[in-house]
Amino acid sequence: MPTPAVETDALVKKYPKVEALGGVSLSIEPGEIFALLGPNGAGKTTWISIVCGLTTATAGTARVYGHDVVGDAMAARRIVGLVPQEINFDPFFTPREVLRFQMGYFGVPPSEARIDELLAAMALSGKADVTSRELSGGMRRRLLIAKALVHRPRVAFLDEPTAGVDIALRKDLWAYVRRLRAEGTTIVLTTHYLEEAEELADRVAVIDRGKLIAVDKPDVLLKKHGNKRAYFRLAEPLAVPLPDKLRALGATLDDARTTVSCPIEGDASDVLAAVAALPDRVLDMRTEQPSLEQVFLALTHSGSP
Amino acid sequence: MNRIGFKTLLVKETRRFLKVPGQTIAQPVITTALYFLVFGFALGGMVREVDGVSYVRFIVPGLVMLSLIQNAFLNTASSMFIAKMQGTIVDLLVAPLSPGELLGAFTLAAVVRGVLVAGIVWLVAALFTGFGVAHPGWVIAFALLVAAEFAFFGLIVAIWSDKFEQLNLIPTFVITPLTFLGGVFYSARMLPEPWSAITRLNPILYMVEGLRYGMLGRSDVSPWLGLGLTLALSAVSGAVVWVMLARGYKLRA
Numbered sequence: 252m253p254t255p256a257v258e259t260d261a262l263v264k265k266y267p268k269v270e271a272l273g274g275v276s277l278s279i280e281p282g283e284i285f286a287l288l289g290p291n292g293a294g295k296t297t298w299i300s301i302v303c304g305l306t307t308a309t310a311g312t313a314r315v316y317g318h319d320v321v322g323d324a325m326a327a328r329r330i331v332g333l334v335p336q337e338i339n340f341d342p343f344f345t346p347r348e349v350l351r352f353q354m355g356y357f358g359v360p361p362s363e364a365r366i367d368e369l370l371a372a373m374a375l376s377g378k379a380d381v382t383s384r385e386l387s388g389g390m391r392r393r394l395l396i397a398k399a400l401v402h403r404p405r406v407a408f409l410d411e412p413t414a415g416v417d418i419a420l421r422k423d424l425w426a427y428v429r430r431l432r433a434e435g436t437t438i439v440l441t442t443h444y445l446e447e448a449e450e451l452a453d454r455v456a457v458i459d460r461g462k463l464i465a466v467d468k469p470d471v472l473l474k475k476h477g478n479k480r481a482y483f484r485l486a487e488p489l490a491v492p493l494p495d496k497l498r499a500l501g502a503t504l505d506d507a508r509t510t511v512s513c514p515i516e517g518d519a520s521d522v523l524a525a526v527a528a529l530p531d532r533v534l535d536m537r538t539e540q541p542s543l544e545q546v547f548l549a550l551t552h553s554g555s556p
Numbered sequence: 557m558n559r560i561g562f563k564t565l566l567v568k569e570t571r572r573f574l575k576v577p578g579q580t581i582a583q584p585v586i587t588t589a590l591y592f593l594v595f596g597f598a599l600g601g602m603v604r605e606v607d608g609v610s611y612v613r614f615i616v617p618g619l620v621m622l623s624l625i626q627n628a629f630l631n632t633a634s635s636m637f638i639a640k641m642q643g644t645i646v647d648l649l650v651a652p653l654s655p656g657e658l659l660g661a662f663t664l665a666a667v668v669r670g671v672l673v674a675g676i677v678w679l680v681a682a683l684f685t686g687f688g689v690a691h692p693g694w695v696i697a698f699a700l701l702v703a704a705e706f707a708f709f710g711l712i713v714a715i716w717s718d719k720f721e722q723l724n725l726i727p728t729f730v731i732t733p734l735t736f737l738g739g740v741f742y743s744a745r746m747l748p749e750p751w752s753a754i755t756r757l758n759p760i761l762y763m764v765e766g767l768r769y770g771m772l773g774r775s776d777v778s779p780w781l782g783l784g785l786t787l788a789l790s791a792v793s794g795a796v797v798w799v800m801l802a803r804g805y806k807l808r809a
Contacts, residue, residue: 341642352564356564
């Protein structure tokens, strides 16, 4: 069995007034794109911070490719790249200089070819030689991504990498993340955009209040916790109560009494037969595929990821 | 050891202050040159000589030490504090840089700035007082050690501070008063008791007098005592910064 790219065992982080992590054990395989989801304050950033050496765990262990992040910290850090959640920039230097320094900190000799490649991938080539102060918020976020990747880390932690990045560039970044994975980089990301996790992640972990709630492939989570729904629009408001047969299938009627929605679990024939038996004509129907958002809400009973 | 990382951080920290030379080099040189003109020439007529040395020459080592202390301290203090406030400290904390490498690179860059500014101050003063140096070895030893000591001190203050106000507390209430009362403009022997004895409790006096011995060949106190004291202070403050960096005090949550 290959050494996990990242492995945490019963990781605990306690602050004086709050327990940010309550014993999180996770194992991420080499070459995976792994998404961490959870409401604000769930402990996602704390978990990443411990693995990247920015925060010290109260208990438990964390290893990157077998290197303990405390006992063998330098070896662990050499192979890690981090896009922090908070945007930071050094107003004294240009993106090109910043990337050159970042490579150096990781013990990698400067390579202008590598810097140009990343600047181009992050759509920053035109801003390579202006001071970072002149970059927009989205550009600063992309510079953070370039900084995290410039030394070719084996594991890249992207803590909300696309927050504030417009939709076209976000799609470009997704393509770049897939390319990195194809090159063998393991990606761990947190995101507020659930479609991002759905689109990219091989596996998803849901964390809530410092505890791990679920870890699985998105399609397995969708199957376990998500529902496909059908919506039927009626010609007139339904004059009679919703028939028991439909109620038994989990159907509901909207306030205007013109739309019946019903979960579809496996076979849709029963639902279609029950709707056909309604006294009103059905003008239209649509189905909604289960989404990670539904799964997220079902698992955390909360708002934003 | 991460040689490339250490060298990169040293280059970055040096280039940081060279990017704003008006603020980091010209301004302190002009301020110190003004002290030299006002105290040395305008008021110098009131104290013609100290121990057979003209007053203008007497104050040169003090002014050189003043700029050395202030610039070495400011370089590490402002760089570390700004990195903390702007969040760029994360770049260093996630990198495979050991506490010793971080400490060494920050300190060496501060020593470069301190010695550079102090060297320019000395050159400007030497145009008026002459370029002779009595004991160059002592000058180099004190310049390097004192710059390192105050670079360490700058790091301690910057790591400890959470607000700009705290950052300014130590230079305003400790370093500047101790420097001005540390024999920059006068000899401890010129003071009546108990002020002469009190002045001798000020560690900066021994640094100023050590440099004065190196430059002029005369001193109120033994340069060996000054060297020993500066070495001891440097060792203690260097160890304190190392522990702070190794434990991640106020850096790693």
